Amino acid sequence: MMIATHDNQEYNTGYVCITSGSFGEGLDMKGSDLDIMQKSKYIEVHENMSSDYYDKTCFPISMEDTKPGFTYLMLKYTKDDDTLEMCVYVRGKLYFSNIKFKKCFSGRGFLIKDHGPCLSDKYDVFDICYCLHSKSWITSANRWITRSNNSWPSVEVKQSIIDHGFLCVPIGVKGSENEEVEWRLSFSVGEKLLIYTFNHTMLLCYAVFKIVLRDVINKDIQCKNLLCSYFLKTIMFWVSEELLPSVWTPETLVPCFLRCFRRLIYCVEYSVCPHYFIPENNLFENKIHGHERQLLLSNLNVLYSYDWRCIFFSPQIIRCKLSPNPNINVIAHSVSLDRIVNSRTLALFENFTTVGVQKTVIQLTSDYVRSVFACLCLHSNRIKRIHLRYMSFICHKMSQTIQLTTRNGNKYQYKQYNTCLSYLLRNIHSDTVSGWLMLASFFYRRQQYDISLDLTLYALSKCTLEKLYHGKYLSRILFEQMSLKTFQKKGIMSLLKIVNVTFCNFIPDSSIVPTELVIGADTNFFETHDIPAVVYAHFLRVLCHHHLNNIRQCRECLIDLQLTISEGYFIPKDFVAMSTGAKANSYNCLGVAWQLLGKSENARQAFHKAIQMWPEPMFNAAFKRLS
Template sequence: MNAMRDNLSSDQSKTIITSGSYGEGLEMRGSDLDIMQVYKSIKVIADKQPDFDTSITYLSMDTDDVKPGFTQLRLEYSRLQYDLECCEEHNGEHYFSSALWMRNTLLCGNKDNQIHGPCISDKEGVLDVAYTLHCRTWISSAVNWITRSSSSWPSHDVIQSIINHGVLFVPIGVKGSPKEDIEWRVSFSVAEKLLINTFTHTQLICYALLKIILKDGIANDYECKNLLCSFFLKTIMFWISEELPSAVWKPDNLIPCFMRCFSRLVYCVEHSVCLHYFIPENNMFENKIVGRARDVLFKKLNKLHSYGWRCIFFSDQISNFDVAMWYFPIEPFTLYANDVKKIVQSRMLYIANDCLESYSELDIFNTGILHNIWSHQFSLKHLYAYYISQRCSKLAQRLPLDGAIINNKYKYKQYKSCLSTLLMNVYHDAVSGWLMVVSLFYKTKQYRKALHIIRYSISKCTPDKLFFGMSLSDINYQSLKLQTFPKKSVAYLLKIMFVDSIRLTADSTLTPDELSMEGRNITHLFPSIAYAYYLSFLCHHHLNNVRQCQDSLEGIKLVIAESYLIQN
C-alpha cells in the first residue's frame, strides 16, 4: 500500500517515498509518519557528467574537510532563481546551502509548520517531510560496502538494486561544524528499506523488540531520552545480519538472536562506537554517547540486560500482550480478522492516505500510468484502483462547474466530465464515493436523483461496516466470518465494507452553498452517514417536503447521539 500510494503521489517534479518505521513495514506506538520528497529538478553529480539539461540545476559533491557521511554540494549550473537563492559563497565557490533550503521551503509551506532536524514537521508533530536531493551514482565513500560482505546477505540482486538507485541527501550538517549551514547528510534511506524488505520474520521481530525496548525501557528515562534513536538500532541489525548466516534467523532462535542484538547495543554504548553501515568511517556515537550521558545510558542498558530476554516485559506493549491465543490452533479467519483490525485502527495509514490528497494532481488518463498499473499482478491492480478512486474525489472537486441548470453544450461538457470522474471515486469504499455523486446532483438542482442515491447510500451504512479508528465489535467479526473476504484482496474488502469520511476541499465546486454561507473557503470533513442525512434534508427542503425534512433532521440527531459509524 505504501508503494502504490508513493507511485501515485509522485509526478514529473518530485518522487515521494514513505520512509521511517512505517515505510519499513512497522507501525510502532508513538511513531510519526516520515515522508521524503525527492526533487527531480536538481541533480547531484558524484563522478560522471550526465546528459546536460538546461532546465536542471546541477550540483557536485565536495567532501574535503567534511565528516564522513556528510558532504558539501557545489553549484555547477543553474538558471532557476529559487535554487540560486539557496546558495552561499565560500572561497570563491557557490555552495547549495542546507540551511537556506530548509528556510525557503518552510516559508513556502504552512505557517504552522516547523523545522525538526532535516525535516519540516506539522504543528501536531505527526508528519515529518524531508525535502531531499538525489544522486543516481553510487558514491565513492561507500564503495567498499559493495564487496565487504562475504555472507549470503544481502544477496547480489539486492546489492545491485541499491547501487542502481544511488543515494539521497538530506538538508542537515554536522552539529557545531563551522560549515554546518552548507553541509548535507548522505542518506541511504531507500537502501535501508530494500535491506529490511529482505528480513526474515525473526529478524523483523528482533528489530521491533529493540525499538520497543528503546521506547518503553530507555527513552522514558529523562536522562536517556534523546541519546539513542531507531537508526542506531537499525544499523546494529544490519551489521549482525551481515555477520550471521541467514539460517540462524529462524523462529527457534528468536531469543538468542534478540539477546545477541541487545548485547551488541550494550557493547556499542560501553565503547562509544556505532559505525555507519555503509560508511564505517563515520562513528555515529562520536561526541554524542560520551561522558556522563554514556555512563547513565550504559547503566540503564546493563540493568535491562541483566534480566535477559525478560527485559521486554518492562514494556506494557509486551506485558499486556494476549498470549492465550498461542495455546490453541490459530484459525485462518482469526489471522484475517487481525489484519482487518490493524487496517481500521492504523493511525499511520489514515494519515498517509490523507497525505495523498496533498500532493500534485494525478493525471488518471495518463497512458504511462495506466500501462504501469496493468503490468502489475492482479492483487496490485486492485490496490492501484483503490488509490486512484480515492484520488478522484479531489480531482472532481477542482473541475469547473458553472451554474445549476445543464442548458448549453459547454456546461453539459463540464457536468459530464465531473460526473465521470466521480463515478471513478466509488471504488475505494462503500458509501462516500456515491455521496460525492449526490453532491454533484445537488449542486445542479437534480434533487430527486440525489435522493435516490442518498437512500441507497444510507442503506449501505449497516452496523457491520468498518471505519477508521473503530474497535471491531461482535457484529463485525461475525460479518467477516460469514463472508468470503479472506479469499479476496484488501482493496475488495475496503470497497465492500469500509465507510470513509466525506472531505470537501477548500474552494471545492461541489460544496453545498449552505456550507459556504459564512464566506470562508475551508476544508469540511464529515462522517458519511451524517452527510447523507444532511443532503437529504437539503433536497427535501428544496422540494418543500416538510415531513421528510423533519425525518432527515431526526436521522442526523440519532447518528450524532449514537456516534454511529463516526470516527473518534
C-alpha cells in the first residue's frame, strides 16, 4: 500500500515512476534489489497510427521478422534532436536504438552498470529501467482477454490491465541480426495488478516459491541464475488461471505449492515456459539446455522428493521470528512494524525518493498538492496516514529548496522564513527524532543557536533504548509495550512516528544544511548527506557551542559525538549502500568538528576512516576535504 501510494503521487517532468519487482508486488524478499521503471512522458508508442497530427515523439510498432514478444520502433515523428540522434537506419528506415536510448542514462549519478534492460549501481541494489509506454493494447496479446474461463482474473481486472496498455523496454533478442533496434514488450504493470488480486494463500504460495528459488535452488553454483523469479511468476499465473479461486485456501496451500513445483519441473524438462500474455513467446527458448538443464532437472527432482518439506532448506523459513517474551503472543502489527523498520529495500526506496531523485520546486509543489488532495478526498484513515507520511517526505525536500538569504528585501525574506518553517513543522511527523533535528538545523542556519540547542536536547531525550532504527529489532520491552491495548489500537504509520528513528537527509544545495558541511560547486561530486540522527544531534550541538564560544560544552559535545560513533549508537550495523554512506558521513562530521577545534591531525584521521568505510569519490566528501 505504501508503494502504491508513492507511485500514484510521484511526479517527474519527464518520467512516471513505477515500482516493480518483488518490492512493487508487496513482497519484501530478503536480498532483493529495488526495481524501478521510469516511463517516458515525451515519447508515445502506437500499434496503429490513426492520426497525422502529433504533439509528441511517436513510434509505431513493427513486429515483422521479430520474435514473439519483441518489436521494432520505427520513427514516425519527432522535433527533438536528441531523439533523432538515438535512431539508426535499418533497411532505409529510421528505427529507435535501444542501446543509444539506454546509454543516454548510463553514468547518471550511481547508475554505472548494464543489467539486461536496466541500469544498476555498483552494489547491485538498484535496478532502474527507462522505458516507453503504449496506451493501447497489443494485438498479439488479444487471446489472453478471452482465454480464461475460471473467473481469474476478473473481467474488471482484465479491463484495467487493457486500459493501461504495455511498455517497451530497451533490450533485444540476444544474438539477433537487429538486436540493437529490437524492444521487448513488457506487461509489468498488468502483472503487478494480477499479483494484487491474489488472496492470502496465493500470495503465500508465490512467496514460498520465490524463497525456495533464492535460498535453495540458486545456492547451487552450477544452477545459479539458470532460473529467475519471472519464470516462477509466469508459472503462478498459469496455475492460477487453471484453478478456481475457491481452490486457493489455507488447507490447500501445500497441494497448490506442489502443483506449481511440478509445473516448474515440467517446464525445465521440456524447455518450454510460455509467456503469460503472449504464449507464442517461449521464455525458455535458448535459455536452459544440455548439461545445465539435466543438472537443474536433477536438483529440482531431488527437492520435490522432499515434498513440501523442501522449504526448510531455506534459512528464512527455519528462522521464523518468535516473541522474545514467551508469555506474550506475537502481535501481527508488532511484527509488521519490525519488518517495515528493518526492511532493507524500503530503506533504500525511501532514501532514493527522498534524496536520490532531484526535483525542481514546481515538481515538488505539484507532488505536495496531489498529496493534500488525496488526504482530503480519501475516506480510509489508514490510506490517509500513508499519504501524510509521503507528504512529510515532500515537505522534507521542499523546506531545503527555499533560499533563506535573498536580495529581494526583508518582507520577501520573512515570507521565505515562514514558508520554510511551516514545511519543517509538517516534516516532524515522519519519525520520532529526525524531523526535530531538521528544524534545529534550520534555526542553526538562522544563527539562533540557543533554540537549536534546545531542539537537539529534546530530540536526544527521545532517543531511548526501546526506539527502533534500521538494523535494530523489537526489544523485549517494546514487545511488551506493543501488547498494550493503547498501542494495539494505533496503526503502523502512527507507531512509526512514535518509535522509529531515521537518518537526517540533506539534498544537494540544501538551504538548511550547516555551512561547515558544504564542499562547494563541483560537477563531479554529488553532495548529499545521510547522517544518523544521534550523530547529527551531537554534531549540531558542537557547532552551536562553538559559535556561542562555550569552549567546555563544545568539547563535552565532541566527546559525546566520538562515543556515539565508536559505540555505533543508533547507527545501522548491517550492510546497505545507504548505511555505509551514513557511517562515513558520521566520521566526516567528526572530522569537521575536530577542524573547528583546530585539531588537524585528528580531523585527518577521521576523514581517512570515512574513506576507508566508503571509498566513493563521487559521493564521499572526505576525498574533497583531504585534497
